[in-house]
Amino acid sequence: MARLQIDPDVQFIKDLQAAGGESLKKCYQCATCSVVCPLSPEEGPFPRKEMIWAQWGLKDKLVNDIDIWLCHNCGECSDLCPRGASPGDVLAALRNMAYRSLAKPAIIGKWMSSSKYLPILFAIPALIYFIIWGFTTGLSIPEGTIEYAKVFPGDYTIDPIFGLAALFVFFTFASAVGNLFKSFKESGLTPGEDAPSFWKALIDVVKEEIVTHKKFQECASNKERYKGHLYIFYGFVALFIVTSVVAVGHWGGLLIGHQLHTPLSLLNPVKILANIGAIALIVGLISITRMRLNADPSKSVTSYYDWYLIGVIWAIAITGILSEILRLANVPGLAYPVYYLHLISVFMMIAYLPWSKLAHLVYRTVALAYARQVGRKGLGE
Secondary structure, rough: OOOOOOOOHHHOOOOEEEEHOHHHHHOOOOOHHHHHOOOOOOOOOOOOOHHHHHHOHHHHHHHHHHHHOOOOOOOOOHHOOOOOOOOOHHHHHHHHHHHHOOHHHHHHHHOOOOHHHHHHHHHHHHHHHHHHHHHHHHOOOOOOOOOOOOOOHHHHHHHHHHHHHHHHHHHHHHHHHHHHHHHHOOOOOOOOOOOOHHHHHHHHHHHHHHHHHHHHHHOOOOOOOOHHHHHHHHHHHHHHHHHHHHHHHHHHHHHHHOOOOOOOOOOOOHHHHHHHHHHHHHHHHHHHHHHHHOOOOOOOOOOHHHHHHHHHHHHHHHHHHHHHHHHHHOOOOHHHHHHHHHHHHHHHHOHHHHHOHHHHHHHHHHHHHHHHHHHOOOOOO
């Protein structure tokens, strides 16, 4: 009989524990997690196999494993684990590590992995907008009606910076998704001859799962998680629509001689949608933050990746709302500094997106579509 030699990566185990999977050594392979998971496929169910691979330090197995993206970390397996091994947290930690390796440059992934690098992530946009403020007004508060363009001209500072950041993020994601496809194929997952096209599978996933968050509803645990995620998701959808309309109205209007100018009236439909989006973000954030704070530490641990994203979204929502209120109240001494912080927080979400937990919106969607294409589906499908 041929012997199978296992070559564990001890450093990988340590890194995984540091990324939020510190409980993995408690697992004794009872398979409760795979039995109770409503999303796990019948053949090769997760997360049992991932737990043993993680304990053995089988990095090559895990980095090519599509199943870490199919898990939605609803908490069902962690709640019912008799040993408190928190399988959901281990899979979340694996995704956290994947963010670092999929997207390049790797240095940003390293900065995103620990709170000790947070000052660097903050300092980059803070310095950029500090220099701009120095050039435009000498760091002084402009007199007269509050117009944020007096300090940060949209045409020459905000739009070019965020435009370049968006292009950087787009090409980074394109490269990372290519790496993701490569890893799936290396694991032996390839579409059959009669498989649907990837694009059809992607459209079906967006329509049937992403838009409805159906997978979150299939888990009995953490119903509040479903509601919180849904509010935040549609809050961002609303704000994305608003940003797109303003950008197209401004730059497209330049071509036809009829530009859309901001700030918009409070009764303008686009402004109303923006305020609805901001409120949705706050409602979702309250739900998610309360859930995280009230979580049983013996069953689930909120990682730094979780708190970083929650903190940045809180910063975006609060500074955005305050910027509008302070402008309407005509308090320039506070309005301009708060808007400065708003730009920093938006930059921190957009520019570092491929390495943050929010990147799962791209990676998980792609993985779900690929899983559907190759026929790897959950028990309920």
